[in-house]
Amino acid sequence: MLKAKFGDCSACGKQDCLLYRRNPPMCQKCNNEFKREQAKKKGKKPPKPKKRIAPVSKKRLKEMAQYRTLRQEFMTNNPICQAGYDCCTTQATDVHHVHGRIKHYLDPSTWMAICRACHDHIHHVDPKKARELGHLK
Numbered sequence: 001m002l003k004a005k006f007g008d009c010s011a012c013g014k015q016d017c018l019l020y021r022r023n024p025p026m027c028q029k030c031n032n033e034f035k036r037e038q039a040k041k042k043g044k045k046p047p048k049p050k051k052r053i054a055p056v057s058k059k060r061l062k063e064m065a066q067y068r069t070l071r072q073e074f075m076t077n078n079p080i081c082q083a084g085y086d087c088c089t090t091q092a093t094d095v096h097h098v099h100g101r102i103k104h105y106l107d108p109s110t111w112m113a114i115c116r117a118c119h120d121h122i123h124h125v126d127p128k129k130a131r132e133l134g135h136l137k
Contacts, residue, residue: 005018009025010026014027074095081115091115092114093114095112096111096112096119122136123136
């Protein structure tokens with residue numbers, strides 16, 4: 001494997017790019033072109049460019065877009081914190097998923113509009129009390 005460093009590409013002249021140790025040093029694009037030319041000279045097929053795996057699936061992207069619109073509508077309809085713990089700041093900033101986000105991700109009937117302090121209290125300070133009150137299931 002070739003080690004990489006930063007500098008100016010000798011083939012295309014691109015500045016401050018990641019270089020591969022060839023003689024002369026080249027950027028990734030020029031390095032790939034060089035490999036293709038070498039493969040053609042040897043009579044081999046040039047290597048195919050690698051396909052990148054999408055970080056998020058198409059289905060999940062659609063769900064996220066739907067969630068953003070539902071969340072915005074939910075937060076405008078519920079601007080006040082619904083938890084009401086001692087640390088409450090009254091201004092709702094978060095959506096708390098009572099049943100978790102796995103199955104009930106897009107179900108607003110399982111959401112609570114709460115402030116950040118109450119959200120931290122539910123999950124980190126006193127989850128037992130939150131379960132008793134029905135804020136966690």
